[in-house]
Amino acid sequence: MKQIIFLLASVLLLLSGCGAEKKVVVAKPRMIPSWYSNPPQSNEKELYALGEGKNQKEAITNALSFMASTLSVSISSTFDASTTVREGSINSNDSIYKSKTTSIVKEIRISSYRVLQSKSLGFKRYAVLVKSNKRELFLSMKKEIEQNFLIIEQEEKKLKNVDAITKLAFYREKKKSLQNLPNTLLVMNVLNPEFYGDDYIRKTQEISSSYQEIIQNISFSITANSAAANLKSVVAKGISAKHLKINKRKGKMHFNIHVTSHIIKAQSYGFTLARSEISIVTKDYRGVVVGSNAINLVGQSSQGYEIAKQNVSYRLNAKIDEEGIARVLGLDI
Numbered sequence: 001m002k003q004i005i006f007l008l009a010s011v012l013l014l015l016s017g018c019g020a021e022k023k024v025v026v027a028k029p030r031m032i033p034s035w036y037s038n039p040p041q042s043n044e045k046e047l048y049a050l051g052e053g054k055n056q057k058e059a060i061t062n063a064l065s066f067m068a069s070t071l072s073v074s075i076s077s078t079f080d081a082s083t084t085v086r087e088g089s090i091n092s093n094d095s096i097y098k099s100k101t102t103s104i105v106k107e108i109r110i111s112s113y114r115v116l117q118s119k120s121l122g123f124k125r126y127a128v129l130v131k132s133n134k135r136e137l138f139l140s141m142k143k144e145i146e147q148n149f150l151i152i153e154q155e156e157k158k159l160k161n162v163d164a165i166t167k168l169a170f171y172r173e174k175k176k177s178l179q180n181l182p183n184t185l186l187v188m189n190v191l192n193p194e195f196y197g198d199d200y201i202r203k204t205q206e207i208s209s210s211y212q213e214i215i216q217n218i219s220f221s222i223t224a225n226s227a228a229a230n231l232k233s234v235v236a237k238g239i240s241a242k243h244l245k246i247n248k249r250k251g252k253m254h255f256n257i258h259v260t261s262h263i264i265k266a267q268s269y270g271f272t273l274a275r276s277e278i279s280i281v282t283k284d285y286r287g288v289v290v291g292s293n294a295i296n297l298v299g300q301s302s303q304g305y306e307i308a309k310q311n312v313s314y315r316l317n318a319k320i321d322e323e324g325i326a327r328v329l330g331l332d333i
Contacts, residue, residue, distance in 0.1 A: 035117045035129050042070060047132045048116075054124050060115060063130040068108045071187045108180070108187055112140035138191040141184060148177070149203055163284045164218050164253045165291070169332040171211035178204045217253045219245040220282075228261035228278065230310065234317045235259060235280070238325030242333055250285065257282045257329065261312075265305055274299040274308040278316070280329055291331035295319070 040048045047070065051063025110132060117129040152174050159167050181204055185197035220239050224232045235257060236246050258281050266273040275298050282291040297319070299311030319328060326333050 032121075033117065033119055036119070036121075036127050039129060045134055047071075047134060047137070049130050051128050051130065052121075053126050056118055056126050056128060059118070059126045059128040060130060063128055064110045064113065067110060067113075067130060067132060068187065071108075071190045108184055109141070109144065110137065111144070112137045134191045138188055138195070141188050141191075142195075145181070145184065145197075145200055149200070152203075152207070163255075163288075163290055164214055165255065165284075165331060165333060168211070168214045168218060171207055171214065174207050175211050178207065214253075215243060219247050219249045219254050220257055221248050221254070222246065222257045222259065224259040225261065227263050227276075228259040230313045231259050231261060231278065231316055234313050234320065235325070235329075237317070238320040238328065242325060244333065252285055254285055255282055255290065263309060263312075265308075268300075271300045271302055272305050272308045274305065274312055276309075276312045278312075282329060282331055291329055293328060293330035295328070 036050065039050050042048050047067055049063045049067035049070070051059040051061070051066060053059035053062050113130050113132040115128055116131050118127070120126050155170065159170060181200060185200060188195050188197060222232050222235055239246055260279045262277045264275040266275055276296070278295040278297060280293045281289055284290050297312050297315045299308040299315060301307035301311055
């Protein structure tokens with residue numbers, strides 16, 4: 001009996017405690033640090049930049065983008081943020097935070113920098129103060145460019161005995177990797193007015209010239225078995241779209257694309273089907289296979305088998321438009 005009375009008393013005590021008035025926790029407004037409201041200004045030797053973001057990584061990225069923009073780099077960026085906060089509240093649902101950042105940034109690598117300050121401002125806002133020494137930044141950019149060209153020169157020496165398509169892919173990739181070099185050189189000239197980078201421009205032009213020379217001299221011919229005769233023009237169209245020549249040359253810069261198709265006639269739901277197994281093989285002047293691909297396409301028509309076979313051509317053309325001729329051929333062109 002005593003145990004029952006004790007249990008009832010415990011329950012009543014617990015219920016009375018649950019009914020007690022809850023305390024409202026009120027957060028103090030966050031203090032804005034002085035380095036944020038009054039950041040140091042860049043000078044002849046040092047660069048400073050503030051950045052905001054939803055986390056520290058994004059804040060640093062935005063700070064470096066702003067730092068690059070102060071170095072006469074072509075950067076277009078907009079930042080639009082508005083915050084409405086019920087002061088003193090710690091409930092995130094009481095805040096409306098809108099942030100839109102749009103940046104078109106030429107990819108300038110600023111790898112020499114230090115994060116001097118970082119702080120969470122609350123409500124998905126993070127701020128950082130970044131510093132970079134101009135001389136150290138210049139030397140780091142110069143070293144990175146020289147290392148890049150050294151790697152290109154070493155890889156270029158290995159191209160003597162490879163086919164023209166491999167060379168084309170190499171120079172295309174390197175040309176693309178150097179497309180932002182003029183902007184980097186502009187930054188370096190701002191950091192060091194005595195620097196112009198003419199030697200780097202010359203090397204870049206040599207790579208571009210090597211690429212253009214291959215484009216002008218490489219050529220392809222296309223052969224096919226009887227079942228794939230209507231596919232030749234489709235492949236030729238894809239090749240021409242890459243500004244590559246189609247002719248019947250011979251030599252080290254010439255390649256032959258052979259297309260074969262095996263078709264099976266079928267019927268389905270009132271349609272005539274042409275199930276086509278397509279093989280595409282590309283060989284160099286020595287007869288060595290440099291690329292290949294196998295594709296299964298099904299043409300269909302309600303007007304007969306010949307139209308269904310023509311529909312295979314339409315589907316191959318659509319595949320080339322969607323994936324690109326390089327992927328369809330299995331070639332890096």
